[in-house]
Amino acid sequence: MDKEELLHKYLNNEATAAEKKLLSESPEYAHYVQLADATSGFEPPAVNSDRNYRAIQENKTRRLAPATRNYRSTIYKIAAMLVLVIAGYLFVSNLETTVTTDIAQKKSFELPDNSLVELNANSSLHYKKRNWNENRKLRLSGEAFFKVNKGSTFEVETSQGTVQVLGTQFNVFSRDSVFSVKCFEGLVSVSFKGSEVKLSAGNTITIRNDELVSEGKTSRSTPDWLNGESSFENVVLAEVIRELKQHYKIDVLAPNQLQNKRFTGSFGHNDLQTALHSICDPLQLGFSVDGNDVKIYAK
Secondary structure (H helix, E strand, O other), rough: OOOHHHHHHHHHOOOOHHHHHHHOOOOOOOOHHHHHHHHHOOOOOOHHHHHHHHHHHHHHHHHHHHHHHHHHHHHHHHHHHHHHHHHHHHHHHHHHEEOOOOOOOOOOOOOOOEEEEOOOOEEEEEEEOOOHHEEEEEEEEEEEEEEEEOOOOOOEEEEEEEEEOOOOOEEEEEEEOEEHHHHEEEEEEEOOOEEEEEEEEEEEEEEOOOEEEEEOOOOOOOOHHHHOOOEEEEEEHHHHHHHHHHOOOOOEEOOOHOOOEEEEEEEOOOHHHHHEEEEEEOOOEEEEEEOOOOEEEEO
C-alpha cells in the first residue's frame, strides 16, 4: 500500500497502529499526522438557525434603511421643486402687463386677442394676459383709443368710471377730474358714480368731477390725437394747458384769471411755437418761451 492510501486510511480513523507508526516515521508524511493529531480535539460550533436568521434580517434592514431614506429624500426634493415651478408659473402668469408712455410719446400695440390700442402721451395701461379671452379687463390712466375685436365683454376701468363693450372702436380720456368717452363704432356702456349711459357710434360724453357736463356728436372716424392734434370744445384754458404739458416738456405760468377763459379749437403736437399760437391767438393772449418755461399773459 502506498503512503497516500495509508494517509487516507489514517485520516478516516481506519489505519492500524503499525500503519500510523509507518506514517509518523516518514519525513514526507509525518507533518500530516501531527496536524491531524492537533486538530482532533476541535469541536464544530453549535449552530442556532433562528438566531442566525434574525441576525441576517437585521443586517438587511440596516443596509436598506439608508437607501429608503435617500429615496424618500429624493421624492421630497422633487415634490418641492414641482411646487416651486407651479408657484412660479402662477405668479408670473398672474402678473400685470403695463404699458406706459412719457410726455410727448405715443405707443401702438396689440392685446392678446389682437385688439388694437393706441396710447396717448403720458398715459399708462394695465392688464393681465392670463385668461385674457375670458376676462378682457384693463385699467387706464390718461388717454387711449381702442379698436376691439368681438369676443367677451371688454372693460376699461379708470379712476372715474368704467367703459364696457363687446366689439367696437372708442376713445377714453381720464385725467385729473375729467372723464370723457367718444364712440366711433358700435355701442359702449359708460358707468360712473352709480349712473350708466349708453353711447352709440358718433356720440361723445364728458364727465367732470363725477357729474355729466356734456353730450355731443363727432363726425370723425378716429380721435384727433392720433393725427397729432388735441381738440377742445368750450373748455377752460387751464384744461388746455394741462393737455399741452402732456405733449411738450414745459412748465407753464399763467394768471388764474386767464386760466378760466373758455377755449374751442386745437393745437398740434409737433411744434411748440405753433401750438401756443393756436391756443393764445384766438383768446387774444400773448406768450413767451424761455427754455422749458412758458409764460402766458394778457396783451
